Each structure stands twice: as C-alpha cells, then as structure tokens.
Amino acid sequence: MTTFEIRSGVDLHDVQGNIIKGYGRYGFPVARYVTYRINAAVAGRTFIKLLVPMLTTSVPWSESGVVEEGTKQPPSTTNVALTYEGLRRLGVPERSLLSFPDEFVMGMRARASILGDVGASAPKNWDPVWQTEDGQQPVHLLVTINAESSDALAQRYEEVGLAARAANDVAGDSAGVQQLAGHRSAGGADAAFQDGAALRDEHGTPGPKEHFGYTDGISDPYYKDSGSRSSNVIGGGKRLRDSSPATDAGWAPLATGELLLGHTDEALEYPAAPVPSTLSKNGTYLVYRKLHQNVATFDRYAASEAAKLSMEENLFRAKLVGRWPNGAPLASFPTEAEANAFNAKLEQAKADRFDETATPTQRAAATERHLELKEQQSGFDYREDIAGESCPVGAHSRRANPRGSLEFGQDHAFSTPGALVNRRRIARRGLPYGDSSDRSVDNGDHGIIFMAIGASINRQFEFVQQQWMNFGNDFRLGNDQDALLASWPDEDIDPLRARMTFEVDPDGMEVPKICTGIPQFVETRGGDYFFVPSLTALSAIARGAVDPT
Amino acid sequence: MSNVAGKAQALNVWTPTRRKGIENRIIFWVLPRFFKKKLRGLQTLSLIHYARWVIIAPKDFPNLGEGQPTEELRHHYECFLSNFNGNWDQYIDSFSMSLGTGLDMLWFKNVGFPNSVPIEPFHAYINANSIPTDHYYSAYPLAASNDVKAAQRVRDSLVTLAGSASGMSPKQFRQAYDDTIRKHQDDISRLDESVIVSLATEAVQNQARQEAF
Ligand code: HEM
Numbered sequence: 108m109t110t111f112e113i114r115s116g117v118d119l120h121d122v123q124g125n126i127i128k129g130y131g132r133y134g135f136p137v138a139r140y141v142t143y144r145i146n147a148a149v150a151g152r153t154f155i156k157l158l159v160p161m162l163t164t165s166v167p168w169s170e171s172g173v174v175e176e177g178t179k180q181p182p183s184t185t186n187v188a189l190t191y192e193g194l195r196r197l198g199v200p201e202r203s204l205l206s207f208p209d210e211f212v213m214g215m216r217a218r219a220s221i222l223g224d225v226g227a228s229a230p231k232n233w234d235p236v237w238q239t240e241d242g243q244q245p246v247h248l249l250v251t252i253n254a255e256s257s258d259a260l261a262q263r264y265e266e267v268g269l270a271a272r273a274a275n276d277v278a279g280d281s282a283g284v285q286q287l288a289g290h291r292s293a294g295g296a297d298a299a300f301q302d303g304a305a306l307r308d309e310h311g312t313p314g315p316k317e318h319f320g321y322t323d324g325i326s327d328p329y330y331k332d333s334g335s336r337s338s339n340v341i342g343g344g345k346r347l348r349d350s351s352p353a354t355d356a357g358w359a360p361l362a363t364g365e366l367l368l369g370h371t372d373e374a375l376e377y378p379a380a381p382v383p384s385t386l387s388k389n390g391t392y393l394v395y396r397k398l399h400q401n402v403a404t405f406d407r408y409a410a411s412e413a414a415k416l417s418m419e420e421n422l423f424r425a426k427l428v429g430r431w432p433n434g435a436p437l438a439s440f441p442t443e444a445e446a447n448a449f450n451a452k453l454e455q456a457k458a459d460r461f462d463e464t465a466t467p468t469q470r471a472a473a474t475e476r477h478l479e480l481k482e483q484q485s486g487f488d489y490r491e492d493i494a495g496e497s498c499p500v501g502a503h504s505r506r507a508n509p510r511g512s513l514e515f516g517q518d519h520a521f522s523t524p525g526a527l528v529n530r531r532r533i534a535r536r537g538l539p540y541g542d543s544s545d546r547s548v549d550n551g552d553h554g555i556i557f558m559a560i561g562a563s564i565n566r567q568f569e570f571v572q573q574q575w576m577n578f579g580n581d582f583r584l585g586n587d588q589d590a591l592l593a594s595w596p597d598e599d600i601d602p603l604r605a606r607m608t609f610e611v612d613p614d615g616m617e618v619p620k621i622c623t624g625i626p627q628f629v630e631t632r633g634g635d636y637f638f639v640p641s642l643t644a645l646s647a648i649a650r651g652a653v654d655p656t
Numbered sequence: 657m658s659n660v661a662g663k664a665q666a667l668n669v670w671t672p673t674r675r676k677g678i679e680n681r682i683i684f685w686v687l688p689r690f691f692k693k694k695l696r697g698l699q700t701l702s703l704i705h706y707a708r709w710v711i712i713a714p715k716d717f718p719n720l721g722e723g724q725p726t727e728e729l730r731h732h733y734e735c736f737l738s739n740f741n742g743n744w745d746q747y748i749d750s751f752s753m754s755l756g757t758g759l760d761m762l763w764f765k766n767v768g769f770p771n772s773v774p775i776e777p778f779h780a781y782i783n784a785n786s787i788p789t790d791h792y793y794s795a796y797p798l799a800a801s802n803d804v805k806a807a808q809r810v811r812d813s814l815v816t817l818a819g820s821a822s823g824m825s826p827k828q829f830r831q832a833y834d835d836t837i838r839k840h841q842d843d844i845s846r847l848d849e850s851v852i853v854s855l856a857t858e859a860v861q862n863q864a865r866q867e868a869f
Contacts, residue, residue, distance in 0.1 A: 574746070
C-alpha cells in the first residue's frame with residue numbers, strides 16, 4: 108500500500124482555539140454566540156482584520172509562563188467562523204467558492220431532509236435569526252466568545268461590538284456589518300445574541316450537566332498533533348485490536364486530517380479542501396445547532412416508562428444514553444452501586460486535586476488519581492457487550508461512537524475494529540443554554556448549543572445524524588431511531604414506531620424491555636454550517652488576498 | 657432512470673482486467689477458501705445487500721447480429737454488481753475503509769485500478785467505470801437485507817411457536833413466548849421508509865408522487 112503520510116506537526120498558533128479546546132472543560136462556564144450579516148465587503152473585511160488580533164489559538168495554556176509550554180490562559184476567548192454566503196460577500200473569488208463541498212455551500216436549512224429536521228424541528232420553526240427571505244443564508248459571520256465570568260464575557264462582547272462599529276466607520280456604511288438579532292431567549296424571540304452557560308449545581312458551581320440531568324462533555328476525540336494530553340488517547344483515539352481499551356495500548360490517535368484540513372486523514376490522503384491551500388490549511392468546519400430540550404416531557408416519560416417496565420428510573424435514564432446520569436459508562440459499570448462508587452472516588456479525587464489547603468505533594472498525588480479515574484470514564488468499548496445487555500445497542504452514546512462494535516463480535520471482520528467509525532468522529536464543542544429549574548413546562552428557554560467540528564460535515568456530522576441517530580440499519584436495528592434525538596413529522600406519530608429495546612443476555616432468562624411511544628424530546632431551533640479558517644486564511648480574507656490561481 | 661429502489665441502491669462497475677482466464681480462476685477459487693478473513697467484512701457490513709464479481713471473457717460478450725459490429729476485445733472484463741443501503745459516497749467509504757485489502761485482490765490487475773486507499777482516487781475509479789441502472793425493482797421497499805434476514809428468523813420461530821402452542825399450559829406458553837422475544841430481541845425493530853440519503857432521489861420521488869395524482 109502506498110503511504111502518503113508526511114510527518115509534520117501542526118502549527119497550533121495558526122489554528123483557532125475552539126477547534127482543539129473544549130473551552131467548557133477549561134473553566135470557561137459562560138459563552139456568547141454573536142451572529143452578523145455582511146452588507147458591505149469592505150466593512151466585513153475590516154471587521155475580520157480587527158478581530159484577528161483578538162482571536163484565541165490552539166496553543167496549549169500553561170501556568171508556568173515558559174513560552175515553550177504554551178501561553179497563559181486568558182479570561183475570555185474569541186473565535187470567528189463564516190458561512191458560504193459570508194465568504195461570498197467578503198469577496199472570496201468564485202473559483203475558491205466553487206471548491207467548497209456541496210453541503211457547506213447549501214447550508215443547514217437546505218439539508219433539513221438529510222438531517223431529519225421535520226415537524227417541530229422543521230426550519231420554519233427555527234429562531235427568527237435563521238429565517239431567510241431571499242433563500243440565501245441569513246447569517247454570514249459568527250463570533251463565539253467563551254469566558255471565565257460574566258464580566259469578562261461582557262467586556263469581550265463590548266470589544267467585538269467596537270470592532271464592528273470601527274469597521275463600519277472605515278467603510279462609511281453604518282450597516283456594513285450588521286449584528287443580527289432574533290435569537291429566542293427567556294426574554295422573547297429577539298435577543299441580540301445567543302448566550303450559553305454551563306448549568307450550576309445547588310451551590311451555584313458550574314458543572315458538566317445538561318438539561319436532562321446527564322453529565323455531558325466527557326468523550327472527546329483525540330487527534331494526532333493536537334497538543335492535548337497524550338493520555339486522552341484512551342477512549343478518544345481509534346480503537347486498536349488485541350489490547351485492552353482501558354490502556355493507551357488499546358488506542359491510537361486519529362489522523363490530524365480528520366479534524367483539520369491540509370493534513371493527512373484516515374484514508375492516508377489530504378481531505379478534499381477548498382483552493383488555494385492557504386485558504387483551507389489548518390481550517391475546518393463547524394456545525395452550529397440550537398437544540399431545544401423538552402425537559403418536562405423527558406422527566407414525565409422517564410418516570411412513567413420506567414414504572415411501566417418495572418425498572419429503577421435511574422437505570423432507565425442510563426439505558427437511553429449508555430452512561431449513568433453521573434457519567435459512568437454502562438459498559439464498565441452495569442449496576443448503579445458500581446457507578447456510584449466509581450463516581451464518588453472520581454469526585455473525591457477531583458476535590459483533593461483542587462484543595463487549596465493540601466500540600467503540593469498531596470495535590471500532585473490527587474491529580475494523578477483523578478486523571479487515572481478519568482481514563483476509566485473513557486477507556487471502554489462494547490466488545491464484551493455485543494448483545495447490549497449492559498449498554499443497549501441503540502443507546503445514544505453507543506450510536507454516536509460504536510467504538511469498534513460494528514464488527515458485531517466477528518473479530519477481524521474488518522482490517523481494524525474501528526474501520527467504520529474512525530472517519531465518523533466529531534469533536535463536540537457546545538454548551539447548554541437557558542434555565543430548566545422549572546421542570547413542569549417544555550416551552551421554557553432551555554437546550555444545548557450543539558457544536559460539532561470536523562474536516563467533513565457530510566462524512567462526519569451528517570452521517571452520524573442521518574445514519575446513526577435517525578436510522579438503525581448499521582446497528583441491525585431496522586428503522587429504530589435514537590431515543591433522545593428522534594424527530595417526527597407532525598401528521599402521523601404512531602406511538603409504536605418510536606421505540607427502543609433494552610437488550611438482555613441472549614442466553615439468560617430475562618426478557619428484554621421495550622420502550623414504546625417515545626415522545627419527541629429535542630427540537631432543532633436553528634443553526635448553520637460554518638467554515639473556521641486558520642489565522643493565516645483570515646488575514647488573507649481580510650486583505651482580499653485569496654487567490655486560487 | 658434511477659439507481660434507487662426502496663432502501664436499496666444499485667451499482668454496476670465494468671472494468672477491463674489484465675488478468676488472464678487462469679489467473680481469474682485462481683483468484684476466485686483461492687479467495688473464498690483461503691482468504692475468507694479478508695472478505696468476512698462483506699457479510700458483516702450492514703449496508704450491503706449483496707455484492708458479486710463476475711469475469712466475462714471477450715468471446716462471451718454477445719453479438720446480437722442485426723448489424724452489431726464485431727468488436728476486437730483485448731481484455732477480459734470484470735463486472736462488479738452491488739446492492740446497498742445509504743448513498744454512493746457512504747457506500748464506497750465503508751467499502752474501502754473496512755475491506756481495503758480484500759478489494760485490492762478482487763480488482764488486482766484491473767486497468768487503472770488505483771487501490772482502495774486513498775479513497776479519492778478509488779471514488780473516481782468506481783465513478784468513471786459505473787453504468788447507470790435502467791430498471792431497478794425492490795420487492796420489499798421498506799426492507800434492507802438485515803431486515804429480510806431478521807424477518808426470516810422471526811418467521812421460523814413464530815411458526816415453531818404456533819405449532820407447539822396448542823398443547824401448552826398458559827404458563828408454558830408465557831415461557832415459550834418470552835424465550836422467543838429474547839431470542840429475537842433485535843430482530844423486531846421498526847420497519848419503515850428509508851431515511852433520505854440523497855436530496856436528488858427525494859426530488860425524483862416527490863415528482864413521481866405528484867404525477868401519480
Ligand atoms: C439535546 C441533544 C443532546 C443531548 C442531551 C446529548 C447528550 C449526550 C450525553 C449525555 C452524552 C454522554 C456524555 C459524553 O460521552 O460526553 C453524549 C455523548 C455523545 N453525543 Fe450527544 N447529546 C445530544 C445531541 C447529540 C447530537 C445531535 C449528536 C450528533 C449528531 C451527538 C453526538 C454525541 C457523541 C459523538 C457523543 C460521544 C460518544 C462517545 O464518544 O462515546 N449528541 N451525548
């Protein structure tokens with residue numbers, strides 16, 4: 108076999124920081140997503156020029172102040188992304204525009220049938236900001252800000268606003284770049300931006316929960332040369348054969364080209380990318396999707412269906428997702444007692460790690476312990492559970508990342524256990540939004556700003572959404588859909604169609620439990636497909652210097 | 657004209673091969689026997705209904721007379737026929753990702769075959785050599801091959817259960833019924849129309865529906 112791999116690292120200074128860093132994990136609990144329309148190319152380009160120095164890159168953060176170890180963590184981060192229509196309006200040449208992939212050119216609204224955005228999720232029900240009058244994409248530029256505090260957030264937002272105004276002054280056009288309002292929020296349908304925030308526990312401390320009560324943001328793909336901790340390869344990389352999933356020998360980093368354009372991917376080639384290469388290299392795509400969560404319906408259904416199936420409600424909730432609400436994976440911790448014991452150890456180690464009163468040696472030991480336990484949270488697969496007796500075959504996180512189980516226990520069916528999975532991985536970078544403390548209503552302001560990053564929207568995000576969430580054939584589950592995400596056309600919801608099986612040991616005596624009449628828990632409220640250029644590319648766009656000749 | 661019927665999509669690829677008749681015999685004889693492992697993925701790949709490779713010698717190409725010119729064919733032709741779920745890109749990706757070396761053997765010495773990895777040249781090769789389907793029919797438009805296999809298993813068990821049910825006590829029947837459900841826990845999923853995998857196919861089908869009224 109010919110190998111085209113060229114050994115080279117990644118210039119992390121050139122890669123925008125939201126691509127590699129899940130900011131939520133770094134103590135940035137609040138975020139603001141600001142949408143812009145570009146009416147005048149000069150204003151748009153000037154805006155980008157002014158934004159570039161404010162952008163956060165992927166260089167690791169370090170406390171030491173040693174340049175080789177990274178830069179100091181800032182109080183807020185800023186990143187920018189562009190839709191196809193945005194690139195067009197900024198004056199990127201036709202030849203470059205034509206070299207972008209179809210799905211990006213079309214945008215998310217036009218892909219509604221591919222994504223299953225029907226019924227309540229149909230584009231006509233999206234937030235006003237995503238509505239279009241002329242058929243063009245309404246949003247052209249997205250600025251994402253993450254911050255350690257609301258003050259830092261407000262300050263950065265202010266600065267971005269000043270940059271937009273300055274750009275308009277330069278262009279002599281007060282609406283050259285125009286901030287687009289129309290995000291639904293608790294205060295109505297016309298918020299000037301979309302806010303996101305980690306949910307807070309009863310002490311007001313931000314944590315990793317989402318609105319249905321699960322710990323989220325645990326699994327994160329691990330890519331070669333991405334500058335993150337090498338032990339994250341456990342569970343984050345691609346599954347290798349013949350070594351335990353609990354150790355780093357069981358996994359290898361995913362090729363950088365699965366995440367970033369301009370680097371070789373899992374097919375040993377450079378991913379298809381727009382020209383010239385200065386425009387695409389170190390850039391990638393971002394799927395922004397606002398997903399409303401019907402919390403009252405979810406709570407009600409979990410309680411009643413668990414009772415109907417004679418199960419503990421917590422186990423029922425775990426079966427839907429493949430992880431216990433506290434985050435412990437069902438595949439490794441099939442009983443609640445095991446999951447709770449594990450989680451208690453994890454929480455303790457975390458508390459010790461950040462305990463200001465402990466000695467440095469104690470804290471170092473606790474850090475070690477904490478990282479080890481986190482490996483256990485991710486280092487598993489479904490090889491011992493092909494039938495799904497611990498983690499159902501159709502559980503959300505098993506669908507989203509089958510971790511090598513698509514060989515169905517047929518060892519060596521494929522050249523590598525992850526053959527059908529390695530090119531379908533997505534890096535999730537979103538945060539919850541809104542408040543769901545009133546659990547009695549569905550129509551409050553609460554959900555997830557789901558963000559998926561990867562080198563191909565079509566091959567990665569769209570495939571997962573379409574084939575793995577909205578369909579079941581790859582798992583030999585017919586048309587069964589993901590219980591969390593299934594959406595239905597308005598007309599004909601046959602309650603028996605929305606179903607999910609909790610499998611049992613095929614050789615045992617138990618009877619499988621089958622949930623039926625699963626209502627729609629999640630509704631799409633808008634979003635689009637964005638390109639996240641490198642800093643080099645942004646500078647070229649800002650100067651009007653993109654030349655594919 | 658469409659390559660799509662129900663949940664299935666058709667693919668026909670014709671490629672000249674530099675292999676001689678005897679080499680073909682050897683490959684087709686040896687591969688299923690000694691390299692079974694390399695092809696096991698074919699059966700495991702959920703999206704494949706059916707795939708077949710056929711070699712046609714120059715002398716076996718029909719001449720229908722009626723003025724059809726006689727051709728001087730210099731090569732044997734390899735004809736690859738497949739029926740699969742999902743769209744073309746998804747299929748070719750899965751094929752290449754999971755079966756790479758097996759495929760390389762099957763297309764060995766085919767003119768211009770670039771190997772199955774990297775994928776872009778493989779895509780281009782398959783694309784350039786495929787012939788659109790004129791007529792394509794699916795008897796079970798809601799079923800993928802997994803569903804057909806599952807339905808057969810369920811049917812067999814139900815026939816057996818029904819045959820023995822009359823002599824059972826309610827308790828025995830309950831037991832036998834539960835055993836059947838357990839045995840087929842993943843054979844009884846929902847059967848429904850395919851998800852939309854291609855906007856072009858969706859448009860063609862909507863058009864056909866409108867014209868039917
Ligand atoms: C409101 C909507 C959603 C909720 C509440 C939700 C919830 C969760 C939870 C609780 C987990 C387990 C925690 C973890 O492993 O980090 C998870 C994992 C995951 N979800 Fe979602 N999710 C949602 C939407 C989506 C969508 C739309 C996709 C993609 C199409 C997706 C893809 C994934 C992936 C890839 C994983 C990681 C699986 C792994 O690597 O093991 N999720 N989700």
